[in-house]
Amino acid sequence: MSIPKTHPFAFDPTYGMLLEDLLAVEPPEEPDGFDVFWQARYRKALDVDPRPALSQSEISHPDWHVLDIVYLSTGEFRIGGWLILPREGQVRRGLVVGHGYGGRDRPDFDLPLKETAILFPCCRGLSLSAHPPISQNPSWHVLHDIDKPKDYIIGGCVEDIWLAVSTLTALYPWLEGRIGYSGISFGGGVGAMAIAYDPRIDRGHLALPSFGHQPLRLKLPTVGSAQSVQEYQADHGNVLETLRFYDAATAAQRIEVPMLTAVALFDPSVAPPCQFAVANAIPKFNEIFILDAGHFDYPGSAEQEAVLRDKIGQFFRVP
Structure with missing residues (x-):
């Protein structure tokens, strides 16, 4: 292990917790009506016809056909993104890939996958799905x-x-x-909630998942979007009423498909106890x-990411 010893933050991004401490973190108490809330939203989403529109992208790649895509989500929201298709072989599997809170400016061609149609949607308000007055700045979004x-x-x-799956x-x-x-950070937290209630998704990979254990997320010093929520809470004092219904760890307890979850021992943006709350909550096949x-950049990061990338390739490989 090479957990960073020096960093520029005014707090300890390990929060003084060792691996055994993190593996003991449990999800928070859930609000009444959590399942009713999400099941109703899912049923509503299933009624939406995404009406995907495809066009040739200006982006090119030797191994993939690259298409620009727009589809409709709930509330007639137009979602932009990319669809990449293998130049060799058939399309035998599908994959939806989420993004971090920085959005996305192009597809990720590093995924070691074959015979897979890979959809890279930009969630509402971000990147290709920008929609004023929604801010693209994570701290305001x-x-x-x-x-x-x-x-x-x-x-x-x-x-x-969900509408990406429908597409x-x-x-x-x-x-x-x-x-x-597959989703990282913002996309990991959103993905936990999506997978929990969509039986059409047959397996998932979450990396550094956000939105886990919202009571802890409101308390632990951090940078990024969580800090913005903490500042809002300090001014208004009522944010937990909403956030308890958007808790990735609470949702993760409902996941019943194979999962590969990557979590960090040190993280200034998504507190490790909140990440582990999500990973620990998944009941099986995880x-x-x-x-x-x-x-955060650290010695050995490239090697660890390479091992994880290979695992992702094996996890989503076409049987």
Whole structure:
């Protein structure tokens, strides 16, 4: 292990916790009606026809056909992204890939996958799905409608993932039951909520998942979007009423498919106890991959990421 010893932060991004401490973190007490809340949203999302529109992308790659894509999500929200298709072989599996809170400016071609249609959606308000007055700045995006539990933007982002799955099944009906999800940070937290209630997703990979154990997320010093939520809470004092319904660790307890979860021992942006709350909550079929640090460069990071990337390739490989 090479957990960073020096860093520029005014707090300890390990929070004084060792691996055994982190593996003991449990999800928070859940609010009444959590399942009813999400099941109703899922049923509503299933009724949406995504009507995907494809066009040739300006981006090119020797191994993949690259298409620009736009589809409709809930509330008639137009979601932009990319669809990449293998130049060799058939399309035998589908994968939806989420993004971090920085958004996405191009597909990720480093995934070691074959015979897979890979959809890279940009969640509402971010990157190709920019939509003023929603801010693309994570510190403001994470606060959009946070005072309205049913309208909080994170719920819409979960629905965007469900409609990404609907888009793949609309384009390739034979992929039904053969669609996975992979997401990091913001995309990891949103992904936990999406996978928990969408039986069409057959396996998932979450890396450095955000939105886990919201009571802890409000307390532990941090940088990034969580800090913005903490500042909002300090001013308004009522944010937990909303956040308890958007807790990735609470949702993760409902996940019933194979999972590969990568979590960090040191992370200034997504506190490790919150990440582990998500990983620990997944009841079965879960491999936990330990990274020395997240959202921070450290010696050995390239080697660890390479090992994880190979695991991801094996995890989503076409049988």
